[in-house]
Amino acid sequence: MCGIVGYVGRAQERSAAGGNGAHDALDVVIEGLRRLEYRGYDSAGVAVVADGAVETRKKAGKLGNLVAELEQRPLPESLTGIGHTRWATHGGPTDANAHPHLADNGRLAVIHNGIIENYAELKQELRAKGVTFASETDTEVAAALIGDMYRGAAGGDITKAMQLAAQRLDGAFTLLAVHADQPGVVVAARRNSPLVVGLGDGENFLGSDVSGFIDHTRRAVELGQDQIVTITPDSFVITDFYGRPAQGKEFEVSWDAASAEKGGFPSFMEKEIHDQPAAVHDTLLGRSDAQGRLILDELRIDPAELKQVNKIIVLACGTAAYAGLVAKYAIENWCRIPTEVELAHEFRYRDPIVDKNTLVVSISQSGETMDTLMAVRYAREQGAKTVSICNTNGSTIPRESDAVLYTHAGPEIAVASTKAFLAQITAAYLLGLYLAQLRGNIFSGQIKDVLADLGKIPEKIQQVLDNAEPLRELARSMKDEKSVLFLGRNVGYPVALEGALKLKEIAYLHAEGFAAGELKHGPIALIDEGQPVFVVVPSPRGRDSLHSKVVSNIQEVRARGARTLVIAEEGDEAVREYAEYVFYVPETPPLLMPLLTTVPLQIFAAELAQAKGFDVDQPRNLAKSVTVE
Ligand code: AGP
Numbered sequence: 001m002c003g004i005v006g007y008v009g010r011a012q013e014r015s016a017a018g019g020n021g022a023h024d025a026l027d028v029v030i031e032g033l034r035r036l037e038y039r040g041y042d043s044a045g046v047a048v049v050a051d052g053a054v055e056t057r058k059k060a061g062k063l064g065n066l067v068a069e070l071e072q073r074p075l076p077e078s079l080t081g082i083g084h085t086r087w088a089t090h091g092g093p094t095d096a097n098a099h100p101h102l103a104d105n106g107r108l109a110v111i112h113n114g115i116i117e118n119y120a121e122l123k124q125e126l127r128a129k130g131v132t133f134a135s136e137t138d139t140e141v142a143a144a145l146i147g148d149m150y151r152g153a154a155g156g157d158i159t160k161a162m163q164l165a166a167q168r169l170d171g172a173f174t175l176l177a178v179h180a181d182q183p184g185v186v187v188a189a190r191r192n193s194p195l196v197v198g199l200g201d202g203e204n205f206l207g208s209d210v211s212g213f214i215d216h217t218r219r220a221v222e223l224g225q226d227q228i229v230t231i232t233p234d235s236f237v238i239t240d241f242y243g244r245p246a247q248g249k250e251f252e253v254s255w256d257a258a259s260a261e262k263g264g265f266p267s268f269m270e271k272e273i274h275d276q277p278a279a280v281h282d283t284l285l286g287r288s289d290a291q292g293r294l295i296l297d298e299l300r301i302d303p304a305e306l307k308q309v310n311k312i313i314v315l316a317c318g319t320a321a322y323a324g325l326v327a328k329y330a331i332e333n334w335c336r337i338p339t340e341v342e343l344a345h346e347f348r349y350r351d352p353i354v355d356k357n358t359l360v361v362s363i364s365q366s367g368e369t370m371d372t373l374m375a376v377r378y379a380r381e382q383g384a385k386t387v388s389i390c391n392t393n394g395s396t397i398p399r400e401s402d403a404v405l406y407t408h409a410g411p412e413i414a415v416a417s418t419k420a421f422l423a424q425i426t427a428a429y430l431l432g433l434y435l436a437q438l439r440g441n442i443f444s445g446q447i448k449d450v451l452a453d454l455g456k457i458p459e460k461i462q463q464v465l466d467n468a469e470p471l472r473e474l475a476r477s478m479k480d481e482k483s484v485l486f487l488g489r490n491v492g493y494p495v496a497l498e499g500a501l502k503l504k505e506i507a508y509l510h511a512e513g514f515a516a517g518e519l520k521h522g523p524i525a526l527i528d529e530g531q532p533v534f535v536v537v538p539s540p541r542g543r544d545s546l547h548s549k550v551v552s553n554i555q556e557v558r559a560r561g562a563r564t565l566v567i568a569e570e571g572d573e574a575v576r577e578y579a580e581y582v583f584y585v586p587e588t589p590p591l592l593m594p595l596l597t598t599v600p601l602q603i604f605a606a607e608l609a610q611a612k613g614f615d616v617d618q619p620r621n622l623a624k625s626v627t628v629e
Helices: 025-039 063-072 120-130 136-153 157-166 268-274 275-286 304-306 318-335 368-382 418-441 442-466 470-479 491-505 515-521 547-558 595-610
Strands: 003-009 043-050 053-061 080-086 101-103 110-115 171-180 186-191 198-201 203-207 219-220 225-231 234-240 249-252 313-316 339-343 359-365 384-388 405-407 484-490 512-515 532-536 563-569 581-586
Touching: 003 025, 003 110, 003 171, 003 186, 003 339, 025 080, 025 203, 043 110, 043 171, 053 063, 053 110, 080 110, 080 171, 080 198, 101 249, 101 532, 110 136, 110 198, 110 219, 120 136, 136 157, 136 171, 157 171, 157 225, 157 491, 198 368, 203 225, 219 470, 219 581, 249 359, 268 275, 268 595, 275 418, 275 442, 304 418, 313 318, 313 368, 318 339, 318 359, 318 491, 359 368, 359 418, 368 384, 384 418, 405 418, 418 595, 442 470, 442 581, 442 595, 470 581, 470 595, 484 491, 484 515, 484 547, 491 512, 491 532, 491 595, 512 515, 515 547, 532 547, 532 595, 547 563
Parallel strands: 313 339, 313 359, 359 384, 384 405, 484 512, 484 532, 532 563, 563 581
Antiparallel strands: 003 080, 003 203, 043 053, 043 080, 101 110, 110 171, 171 186, 186 225, 198 203, 198 219, 219 249, 225 234
C-alpha cells in the first residue's frame, strides 16, 4: 500500500561528461517517490545519513508537502537515504505518523509497508524496557524493536538487528532501515509485501516496485519471502531471517522511464486508456506460432496435470474480477471446463471445494492485492494448481503461484485500472485457448481464427479512441448527473459492471451495473424521468444473438423515461430508434467484444471526472494496490 525507496551511492568523481557519477541520495529518493506516489499518498518522508547522524523530514499530505518542507529545511548532502509515501493503516495521516520512524536515540530510521499484526504486545514489551513512542503506528514499534536488537543481541550490526527483529514480527512487512553508525548501508526485510533491488554502477537501489528506481537502472533482483537484503554501493547480500545465505532472482526491467510518464495526456488514466492497443498487442506478442499454436512457455505446469483439470476458479478483486467474469464465458465456451469467478475475499472464508484437479487462476494488476494473495495461498494449501495473470514482474502473487502469465500492459499508474483490464482479458483468452489446445476441445484451425481475430483488436481499439470526441462531449454535458445505470447481457454484463465501477471510483457518482435480464426483477423501479442508462448491445449477427432481448430491455427503460445511451456494433441500425445516443464500435466476434465495448465507458468516466475537476489518477479514499486485507 505504500511507496518505498532506498539508495546507497559511492563518493566518486562525477565524470566531466556528467556521466553516471554517484547521485545525491535525496534526489534519487524524491524522484523515486514521485513515481511510487500512486501506491499511497496521504503522507511522505525521507531520511539520510550524513555527518555521523540521521536526518529526517516528513509531512502529512501529498509528496508536494514534503518537497516544500525540504525547501524550507534542507537536508545535508548524503549518499545514503530512504523514503516513503504512505496509505494509512495504523494511525491517521499525520506528520507524527508519517514515516520514517526513529529509534536508538534518533540514530536509526525505519520505513515500512504492510501491517505488523503483533505490534501491540511488542509495544508493551518495549515500553517495559523504558522505550517511549511518538506515534500510533506499528512501524514505530518495529523501529524500536530493531533499535533494541541493535544495541543488544546484534552488537551494533544493523543487518543482524534487522534479522533478529524480523524473527519477532508477525504480519506483512517490507522494512528499510539506515543507522547513523553505518553510512553507505541500507538494510531491508520483506514478508508478504513487495520489495525489489535495483543494481547500479557504484550505487544500488531498493523499491516497493521497479518504478522507484526506473530512471537509474533496469537491472533488478526480486526478493523471496522472509528475506533480508543489505545493500552498499558495490554489493547486495541476501539472507533469510536467520542469517543463512539466500538467493534473489535477477531480471531485466522492460519498462523505461518514459513509459511511466503521462506522455502528454492530461492524466495517467487517459494515457493508459490510449496505451490499450499496445497493451493488447504486447500481451499477445510471442505467444503463438505461424500455425496458430499457443506457446505459453512461462506456464510451468505439467500439461498432463492441466489435462486433468475438471474445475477452474478465477480469484480476483474489483476490475480484475470483472476481467475474470469475461474470461469465464470464453474459457467455458472453448474448454468446456466449469469455471467459477470468485471475489478473493469471499472465497477464502466460505470453505470452498478445491482439490488437485482444480486450477485456480488469480488475476491481479499489482500482484500484491492481499485479499487475492491470501486466497491463492489458501487454494494452494488445498492442493490446487495456481496460475497468476499479473502485470507486475517480481510481485508477490506470481512468485507464490505455480505458474504465471504476465500481461504486458506496462506500468499502470492511475488508480483506476484500464489497460490492465483489457490485458487481463487478453491473457485469460490465451489461457483458455491454450487449455483448449492441450485438451483437444477445439481444432487448431479454430484457435488460429480466434488468434487472428484477437490480432485485429489493437487497431479496432484505436478506431474507438480516434472517434471518441462526441462521447467526450456527452460526458461533459452530464457532469452534474447524480446517477447512471449500466446494462449488459452475457459478456456485456461484466462490461456494464466495469463501466459502473469506473464512474464510481473516479467521478464519485452513484453508478450501478446490471444484467439486462435482471431489470424486471427489481432494478427497473429505479428508472425515473431522465435517468441516464448505458446499454451494451451485443452484435445482431449470429443465430444465438441476444440482440433482440437487449433491444427489448432498452424499450422497457425508455418507456419509463430513461435516457438511453447505447454502445453498439457498427452497422446495427436497429438500435437507433430506441437510443438517445449511440456509440458504435467496430464489428468483432461476440466473445471478444468486451475488448472494444469497455473502452467508450472508460473514456466517458475519465472525461466526466475531468469535467468535474477531480484528480482522475488519485481518486479519494483509494490506493493503487490494496496490500491489506
Ligand atoms: C479498479 O479500477 C480498481 N483500482 C480496483 O478495483 C482494482 O482492480 C482491484 O483493487 C484489484 O487490484 P489488482 O488488480 O492490483 O489485484
